[in-house]
Amino acid sequence: MTIQISQLHKSFGQTEVLRGIDLTVADGELVALLGPSGSGKTTLLKIIAGLDWPDAGRLDVDGQDWLRLAAQDRRIGFVFQNYALFPHMTVRDNIAFGLTVRPRAERPGRAQIARKVDELLGFLQIEALGGRYPAQLSGGQRQRVALGRALAIEPTVLLLDEPFGALDAAVRRDLRRWLRGVHDATGTTTIFVTHDQEEAFELADRVVVMDHGRIQQIGDAATIHDAPATPFVADFMGATVALPVTVRGGSVAAPGVDASRVVAPGLPDGPARLFVRPEDLVPVPDPAGPWTVASISNTGSQLRLVLADASGAEVPADLRRRHPAAQGLSPGARVHLRPEAASVFPV
Amino acid sequence: MSLASAPPVRARAVLPGFRLTFGTTLLYLTVIVLIPIIALVIEGAGIGPARLWDIVSAPRTRAALRITITAAAVATVINAVYGLLMAWVLVRYRFPGRGLLDALMDIPFALPTAVAGLSLTALYSANGWFGAVLAPMGIQVVYTLGGIILAMSFTSIPFVVRAVQPVLEKLDPALEEAASSLGASGWTTFRRVIFPAIMPAWLGGVTTSFARSLGEFGAVVFIAGNLPFKTEIASLLAYIRLEEYDYEGAAAVALVLMVLALVLLFLSNLVQIRAARYGAVTA
Numbered sequence: 001m002t003i004q005i006s007q008l009h010k011s012f013g014q015t016e017v018l019r020g021i022d023l024t025v026a027d028g029e030l031v032a033l034l035g036p037s038g039s040g041k042t043t044l045l046k047i048i049a050g051l052d053w054p055d056a057g058r059l060d061v062d063g064q065d066w067l068r069l070a071a072q073d074r075r076i077g078f079v080f081q082n083y084a085l086f087p088h089m090t091v092r093d094n095i096a097f098g099l100t101v102r103p104r105a106e107r108p109g110r111a112q113i114a115r116k117v118d119e120l121l122g123f124l125q126i127e128a129l130g131g132r133y134p135a136q137l138s139g140g141q142r143q144r145v146a147l148g149r150a151l152a153i154e155p156t157v158l159l160l161d162e163p164f165g166a167l168d169a170a171v172r173r174d175l176r177r178w179l180r181g182v183h184d185a186t187g188t189t190t191i192f193v194t195h196d197q198e199e200a201f202e203l204a205d206r207v208v209v210m211d212h213g214r215i216q217q218i219g220d221a222a223t224i225h226d227a228p229a230t231p232f233v234a235d236f237m238g239a240t241v242a243l244p245v246t247v248r249g250g251s252v253a254a255p256g257v258d259a260s261r262v263v264a265p266g267l268p269d270g271p272a273r274l275f276v277r278p279e280d281l282v283p284v285p286d287p288a289g290p291w292t293v294a295s296i297s298n299t300g301s302q303l304r305l306v307l308a309d310a311s312g313a314e315v316p317a318d319l320r321r322r323h324p325a326a327q328g329l330s331p332g333a334r335v336h337l338r339p340e341a342a343s344v345f346p347v
Numbered sequence: 348m349s350l351a352s353a354p355p356v357r358a359r360a361v362l363p364g365f366r367l368t369f370g371t372t373l374l375y376l377t378v379i380v381l382i383p384i385i386a387l388v389i390e391g392a393g394i395g396p397a398r399l400w401d402i403v404s405a406p407r408t409r410a411a412l413r414i415t416i417t418a419a420a421v422a423t424v425i426n427a428v429y430g431l432l433m434a435w436v437l438v439r440y441r442f443p444g445r446g447l448l449d450a451l452m453d454i455p456f457a458l459p460t461a462v463a464g465l466s467l468t469a470l471y472s473a474n475g476w477f478g479a480v481l482a483p484m485g486i487q488v489v490y491t492l493g494g495i496i497l498a499m500s501f502t503s504i505p506f507v508v509r510a511v512q513p514v515l516e517k518l519d520p521a522l523e524e525a526a527s528s529l530g531a532s533g534w535t536t537f538r539r540v541i542f543p544a545i546m547p548a549w550l551g552g553v554t555t556s557f558a559r560s561l562g563e564f565g566a567v568v569f570i571a572g573n574l575p576f577k578t579e580i581a582s583l584l585a586y587i588r589l590e591e592y593d594y595e596g597a598a599a600v601a602l603v604l605m606v607l608a609l610v611l612l613f614l615s616n617l618v619q620i621r622a623a624r625y626g627a628v629t630a
């Protein structure tokens with residue numbers, strides 16, 4: 001199923017939660033929605049599922065206008081952030097729910113439903129848990145049941161809202177790989193929400209970065225990492241150090257900064273901001289440099305330095321301990337800064 | 348090292364000691380609840396089974412019990428349906444006057460039952476607001492079984508509303524969203540997801556409502572007319588027997604009412620314990 005979203009707007013009272021979302025998801029694609037808390041990810045997902053309605057915009061799936069379709073007619077597999085398993089039903093009954101509520105004419109027979117549930121329990125590797133109630137399951141097991149319940153209806157589209165949010169790191173990694181396997185086996189068009197970058201990039205074909213109800217960038221890991229489209233994406237992707245610079249003729253300059261390795265092609269002349277990751281910021285010992293090493297802490301393989309200038313502004317820099325530049329750096333040493341890779345945006 | 352400065356072995360509770368709170372609770376429970384019940388049982392047992400049966404199976408007692416149980420049952424069915432609806436409206440909809448309606452729900456609890464009985468009688472008597480409308484249609488409420496049902500229903504409906512309301516409020520909206528995304532219609536969602544979640548609380552409320560109706564006295568005696576064999580309820584009969592210094596008769600009737608109420612509460616607890624097996628129902 002191809003999902004086409006255009007100019008979707010949604011407000012709750014005075015707050016604009018979605019401000020013109022345009023997004024196309026190809027048939028069979030696995031897309032991640034990545035963004036900070038409150039950026040509108042859940043709202044977008046709910047609108048696609050028919051659990052919420054936009055104020056304006058279009059939502060077409062395979063050419064059909066889904067805004068005219070009630071939630072129960074969209075055949076969406078929705079996996080909720082807190083799983084939302086039916087507490088008074090066993091795992092089997094939870095998984096079978098979507099099949100048993102079909103109108104009589106389309107409802108599969110009892111035996112057929114049982115077979116389907118068995119098949120899913122096996123596929124989800126939770127055969128032994130069929131008779132348990134959700135309260136008797138671990139987080140990871142609930143997650144699998146929630147996914148099984150969604151898959152049982154053979155959904156046209158699978159939507160997952162922070163599917164691994166509440167799980168510990170090891171289980172997350174396991175389930176991540178396993179979800180990718182499920183997707184590859186079923187080929188269902190899938191959108192999942194996360195605020196874990198690693199998860200988004202490892203799992204998804206494409207990542208959609210959202211902030212404040214707008215899509216900031218769509219792309220794969222390398223693109224978003226190396227060429228952030230907006231200052232927000234740069235900062236969100238870890239380039240948390242922002243230095244004021246001046247652009248002239250496509251090259252970047254600032255006092256105390258050696259920006260020779262940074263290119264800013266096509267940028268208009270004038271003031272700009274340079275975003276760099278602490279690990280891409282190399283302090284170079286320089287008696288005339290305007291920055292002073294304020295502190296150094298050793299985390300084993302890394303040195304974390306805090307550099308301060310005369311005005312008291314501080315920036316962090318992470319350096320491999322064996323990096324050549326690390327020699328001769330001690331608190332009080334004067335340096336200039338050399339960004340190894342950075343992105344520059346006009347102010 | 349002095350003992351006084353040694354750290355306590357057991358973690359300290361916030362409230363004053365267990366012994367004090369538990370002792371007070373136990374004393375209170377014994378004086379207010381347990382002793383009267385035991386006295387009633389002993390009194391009843393002192394009568395002897397044969398005499399007890401004689402009293403209970405006497406035509407007037409039988410009639411009073413039948414009227415009480417019938418009226419309480421009908422009132423409870425009304426409360427079960429209407430109380431659930433009421434709780435639903437209060438929780439699920441936002442409308443002007445909702446706060447007022449919510450507050451009004453406590454009036455049957457707060458109002459002295461005699462006042463309730465008097466106002467109901469005034470409203471439904473032939474020249475009252477409602478009575479004047481109903482009388483030409485040939486419907487008489489005051490001094491009939493209908494009046495008893497009305498009074499019982501009035502005084503016990505908050506039990507159902509107040510039992511269901513908090514559970515419904517805490518119900519995770521994602522459960523309903525999940526059901527509808529899985530293809531369930533509104534009614535199916537209610538029947539298979541919402542109702543099972545609120546059922547234990549609802550049943551608890553309904554049972555309490557029934558138990559309360561069985562024993563309702565103040566509100567009923569004003570509107571019932573209290574005609575033996577027609578509109579005389581069991582608790583009134585017990586009172587009359589007491590007035591006649593017939594302690595055995597009073598105790599026998601009271602014992603029957605008590606056993607009925609206890610059996611009901613026991614059954615309802617059983618259902619709720621079974622439901623608790625699958626753990627938290629809410630978010």
Ligand SMILES: Nc1ncnc2c1ncn2[C@@H]1O[C@H](COP(=O)(O)OP(=O)(O)OP(=O)(O)O)[C@@H](O)[C@H]1O
Nearest residue numbers: 012015017035036037038039040041042043044195
């Ligand atoms: N029903 C609602 N009523 C009012 N405001 C809402 C409602 N639902 C969401 N919002 C607001 O909309 C904004 C976006 O919410 P949304 O749940 O889509 O964010 P999110 O990106 O999923 O965040 P998170 O990562 O924390 O889940 C938030 O500011 C939230 O307060």
Ligand SMILES: [Mg+2]
Nearest residue numbers: 041042043161
């Ligand atoms: Mg969310």
